[in-house]
Amino acid sequence: MSQGVGVVGLYVRDQDEALAFYVEKLGFRVHTDVRNGEYRWLTVQHPDQPSFQLGLFAPGPPVLDAGTAQSLRAIVAKGAMPPLVLAVDDCRTAYDRMRARGVEFTQEPMDRYGTVDAGFRDPSGNGWKMIEARR
Amino acid sequence: MFCEVDYLPASQDPELLRRLLRAKDRMDANSHEAWPVRRLARVSGVSEAHFARSFKQAFGVPPHRYLLTRRIERVMALLRDTDLSITEIAFQAGWESLGTFGRTVRDVTSESPGAIRARWRVTARELGRVPACFVSAAHRPHLTMAVSEKRRRAGGGIKGVRSAQEVR
Numbered sequence: 001m002s003q004g005v006g007v008v009g010l011y012v013r014d015q016d017e018a019l020a021f022y023v024e025k026l027g028f029r030v031h032t033d034v035r036n037g038e039y040r041w042l043t044v045q046h047p048d049q050p051s052f053q054l055g056l057f058a059p060g061p062p063v064l065d066a067g068t069a070q071s072l073r074a075i076v077a078k079g080a081m082p083p084l085v086l087a088v089d090d091c092r093t094a095y096d097r098m099r100a101r102g103v104e105f106t107q108e109p110m111d112r113y114g115t116v117d118a119g120f121r122d123p124s125g126n127g128w129k130m131i132e133a134r135r
Numbered sequence: 136m137f138c139e140v141d142y143l144p145a146s147q148d149p150e151l152l153r154r155l156l157r158a159k160d161r162m163d164a165n166s167h168e169a170w171p172v173r174r175l176a177r178v179s180g181v182s183e184a185h186f187a188r189s190f191k192q193a194f195g196v197p198p199h200r201y202l203l204t205r206r207i208e209r210v211m212a213l214l215r216d217t218d219l220s221i222t223e224i225a226f227q228a229g230w231e232s233l234g235t236f237g238r239t240v241r242d243v244t245s246e247s248p249g250a251i252r253a254r255w256r257v258t259a260r261e262l263g264r265v266p267a268c269f270v271s272a273a274h275r276p277h278l279t280m281a282v283s284e285k286r287r288r289a290g291g292g293i294k295g296v297r298s299a300q301e302v303r
Contacts, residue, residue, distance in 0.1 A: 013149060070146055077152035078193055079159070083269060106160040117268065121160070125153050129268060 009055030091116035091132035166205040167229035
């Protein structure tokens, strides 16, 4: 596939912390990590999804002024960013593995509508639903 | 003295907000449990005095009212998705008295639990492609004022259309 969505970014409070979370706790891989002065373009990728990158961006200069960056950090910390969904083969197994690694779950796995879902947050406050793919 | 909200001071510390979010998440996960301020403050690692004010500033509603919106949302989901009796739903959602439950649901939604269930039985479907938790959130009541205040206004003659609008 050569057309479609390539990168979607999240705002995170600290890129090193986010990188450790998404790589070590969730099992993503680093795709690109490039710095240019204060700016750092950092994307990670799900191992099964090579056509998509998840950007982990820190709001701040030189792209954003300090006031805007502060507002964005507050919005992220309040959990007010849009929903994110991670599809998994087996929600309970993924839950056990991620929990053992210290992921902050907001909802334990729950049977609903013929599938299983759980909820977790990244350190910054971005909220994920983890939903077992229907077989 | 500033009364209630309207005047909002400069933005809150994101680190505090993240900890307040943790208390909100805990209410979300277990809305049927009792959540006195002391318990919530402990989750957030702030003093009780600081907690209620900070929570309201962050999320726009006092913590107990936020909890009520989540309980009502749960009630709506249980009415819609299960065949549990209304008594069972009341207890599962965290009410200890059926009378208080029925009155609160009517005050917030302008409908009785039985009427809500009957209406959904008719409309349902169509939402199958939206993840369940977001469907549920769509039915969370928007409580812009305390339920006691809604009740007072409804009782004071501001009935019908106007009070129905205030709920939504």
